[in-house]
Every structure is written in structure tokens, then in C-alpha cells.
Amino acid sequence: MKAAVIEKFGDFDTLQIKELETPSPKAGYVLVKILASGVNLLDHYIRKGEIVSELPFPHILGADAAGEIAQLGEGVNGFNEGERVIIVPGFPGDESHLDIRPTATAPSFGLPGLHIPGTYVQYMEVPAYAIVKDNTGLTVEESATLGVPLATGVHAVKGVGEDKAGDKVLIQNGASGSGSIQIQIAKALGAEVATTVRSDEKAAYAKSLGADLVINTTNEDLVVKVQEWTGGTGADVTIDNLGGDVLAQSINATKATGIIVAFGFTAGPEVKFDIRSLFFGLKQLRGSMASDVEHLNWGLEQVAAGKIKPTLDGTFLLSEAGDVHKLLAEGKVKGSHVLLPWA
Ligand SMILES: NC(=O)c1ccc[n+]([C@@H]2O[C@H](COP(=O)([O-])OP(=O)(O)OC[C@H]3O[C@@H](n4cnc5c(N)ncnc54)[C@H](OP(=O)(O)O)[C@@H]3O)[C@@H](O)[C@H]2O)c1
Numbered sequence: 348m349k350a351a352v353i354e355k356f357g358d359f360d361t362l363q364i365k366e367l368e369t370p371s372p373k374a375g376y377v378l379v380k381i382l383a384s385g386v387n388l389l390d391h392y393i394r395k396g397e398i399v400s401e402l403p404f405p406h407i408l409g410a411d412a413a414g415e416i417a418q419l420g421e422g423v424n425g426f427n428e429g430e431r432v433i434i435v436p437g438f439p440g441d442e443s444h445l446d447i448r449p450t451a452t453a454p455s456f457g458l459p460g461l462h463i464p465g466t467y468v469q470y471m472e473v474p475a476y477a478i479v480k481d482n483t484g485l486t487v488e489e490s491a492t493l494g495v496p497l498a499t500g501v502h503a504v505k506g507v508g509e510d511k512a513g514d515k516v517l518i519q520n521g522a523s524g525s526g527s528i529q530i531q532i533a534k535a536l537g538a539e540v541a542t543t544v545r546s547d548e549k550a551a552y553a554k555s556l557g558a559d560l561v562i563n564t565t566n567e568d569l570v571v572k573v574q575e576w577t578g579g580t581g582a583d584v585t586i587d588n589l590g591g592d593v594l595a596q597s598i599n600a601t602k603a604t605g606i607i608v609a610f611g612f613t614a615g616p617e618v619k620f621d622i623r624s625l626f627f628g629l630k631q632l633r634g635s636m637a638s639d640v641e642h643l644n645w646g647l648e649q650v651a652a653g654k655i656k657p658t659l660d661g662t663f664l665l666s667e668a669g670d671v672h673k674l675l676a677e678g679k680v681k682g683s684h685v686l687l688p689w690a
Pocket residue numbers: 387388389495496499520522523524525526544545546549588589593609610611612613614615635636637638675676677678679680682
């Protein structure tokens with residue numbers, strides 16, 4: 348089978364196609380024929396060596412995928428060959444850790460493409476508990492965009508951020524793969540949403556996703572705009588997908604006693620802020636990482652109900668994985684992108 352692998356950390360061209368042996372599923376496992384693999388900015392950071400300093404090379408990247416069951420391992424019940432499924436974006440390797448919550452704290456937790464071989468591949472062998480049935484009614488390309496953005500978004504917005512109906516929520520970087528889904532999650536929960544972008548084109552896109560207020564931070568002051576929008580109090584919840592020098596603004600745009608969820612570091616991994624801006628207002632800065640299968644299932648129910656729509660922006664060949672990383676890294680895209688391993 349074909350896989351897009353890296354043999355070392357490096358630039359976009361380190362991603363190369365390699366022929367690997369097709370696995371055959373162990374007892375309790377299934378072999379999934381991957382029909383579309385979702386690409387996340389995280390994959391780019393892993394490829395560069397910015398997430399972990401060692402990997403067993405050759406390493407297959409990719410955390411997201413949708414496909415169909417090619418083969419059932421011994422003892423697997425409840426699934427049929429040919430059935431459409433989505434790979435759970437992160438799960439324990441040891442079945443005895445299945446009930447640990449948050450799942451990412453399980454000692455055997457593995458994210459495909461990081462801790463275990465990933466989804467940029469034609470076939471993937473996973474435990475049967477690491478797939479969910481795809482009842483969304485979407486195309487397989489659309490389904491492949493959902494895993495990480497949807498499940499981690501539900502974790503961050505609904506779980507860690509405790510966003511609820513009537514809240515005013517600020518979502519930083521609303522046109523990104525994660526932000527574009529988080530806007531819709533917050534709306535599905537009944538919240539009002541403000542979001543940030545850096546171009547008029549992305550502002551129109553964020554608006555089309557249901558954002559009530561779109562702030563273009565190239566010519567508008569984020570904190571002033573959010574204060575105006577909330578009558579001077581600040582957002583109830585802020586999802587900070589950016590980090591870097593943006594986190595200080597996220598704190599200042601959040602109301603006293605509000606929650607700021609640190610979710611990403613697109614603007615940089617190191618942050619600086621006035622500590623008084625946090626504790627004088629009794630604000631809470633919380634981290635959110637990965638997701639539980641319950642977050643994925645809740646999100647997929649919203650998708651099936653038409654409340655959250657996939658944000659597929661482009662499809663590419665598996666051999667173009669490096670080009671997609673480049674597009675993402677250069678910020679030339681909005682929404683999510685997939686690779687087609689069989690095209
Ligand atoms: N915590 C978790 O569980 C989790 C899960 C998934 C992803 N993440 C993190 O969430 C973040 C977003 O991921 P993603 O896949 O949604 O990203 P993405 O779609 O690739 O978004 C990248 C976009 O960010 C925009 N951006 C806005 N402000 C920026 C700035 N100051 N510097 C650089 N780019 C800026 C760029 O567009 P413009 O230039 O047009 O603004 C760029 O297109 C990443 O840091 C990722 O690691 C966390």
C-alpha cells in the first residue's frame with residue numbers, strides 16, 4: 348500500500364510516498380480502507396520536529412481519516428465490511444485505559460500521526476473501539492475533515508470552556524480549520540459568537556459560518572470591538588487558537604470571572620501577559636488538548652442534524668501532502684483540506 352511518510356524531520360519535501368506492507372488486522376482490530384485523510388496544521392508542526400524530537404522513522408503523518416471497513420479482525424462485532432467509518436482522533440492503545448477521562452491523560456493515549464502511525468495511507472489497522480460509524484450523510488472527503496477540528500472543538504468550547512446558550516463567545520482565528528468548526532459548535536450550543544480574521548475574504552467566510560461579529564484585526568482593535576459588543580463587560584468565554592502575542596488580548600477581551608481556553612499556538616508558543624489582567628478579574632486560563640470519543644459523538648450528532656457543516660476547502664493527491672502543508676503554513680487556505688490516497 349501507498350503511504351506519505353517522513354524519514355526525518357524537515358521541510359515540506361521531506362514528505363514522500365513510500366510502499367509499505369498492508370497490515371492484516373489482529374484480533375479486536377479492523378482494517379480501514381482510508382478514502383480521505385484530513386490534514387491539520389499540527390501535522391506540519393510534527394513534520395518540522397516542533398512537537399516531539401524523536402519518532403520511529405519512516406513515520407506516517409495524519410490524525411484524521413474517513414473510509415470504509417476492509418476487513419474485521421477476530422472477535423470484532425457490531426461492524427460490517429464495507430461500512431463507512433471515521434477514525435477516532437486519539438485513543439488509548441491499551442483497552443484497559445478506555446474509561447480514563449480526559450482520554451489524553453491515559454498512559455497509553457495515542458494520536459494517529461504523532462504517537463502511532465497516521466492516516467496519510469491507503470489502509471490503517473486500528474482497534475475496533477477507535478472507529479465510529481459515519482452516519483453523517485456527508486461525502487467521505489467532508490467526513491475526513493471532521494475528526495480533530497470537531498472533537499477537539501467540542502472539548503474546548505463545550506467542555507473546558509463551559510460555553511452555554513446565551514453566552515457571548517470569542518473565537519480567535521475563525522477561518523482556520525479549528526476556528527471554522529468552533530464557531531458552529533458555539534452557535535449549536537445557542538451562544539452568540541465573535542471571531543477574528545486578518546483579511547476581508549476570511550471575514551466573509553467567517554460570517555458565512557454564522558459568526559455574529561467578525562473582527563478584522565489588521566484594522567480593528569479586538570479588545571475595543573469585543574467590549575462594545577458585550578456592553579463593556581467582555582466575552583463570557585474566549586477560545587484562543589493563536590497563543591503568542593495574541594493571548595494577552597484574549598485575556599483582556601474576556602469578562603471578569605470569564606474563561607479563556609488556550610487551544611493553539613499558531614502565533615507562537617511563548618506568551619507574555621500582565622498577570623494582573625488575569626487575577627484582578629478572577630479570570631480562568633485553562634488548557635484544552637485532544638478530545639474524548641463523547642466529544643466526537645456529540646459533534647457528529649450536530650452534523651447529522653445539520654447544525655454543523657464541514658468546512659472542506661480542497662482535495663489533493665497523497666503525493667501532494669507536502670504542498671498542502673505549505674499552503675497551510677503560508678496561511679493561504681481557510682477551512683480544512685484532505686488527501687485522497689486512492690486517486
Ligand atoms: N488543543 C487541541 O486539541 C488542538 C487541536 C487541533 C489544533 N490545535 C491548534 O490550533 C491551532 C489552529 O490549528 P488549525 O489546524 O485550525 O490551523 P489552520 O487552519 O492551519 O490555521 C492557520 C491560519 O491561522 C491564521 N492566523 C491568524 N493569526 C495568525 C498569526 N498571528 N500567525 C500565524 N497565522 C495566523 C493564518 O491565516 P491568516 O494569515 O489569513 O490570518 C493561517 O491561515 C494550531 O496551533 C493547532 O496546533 C489544537
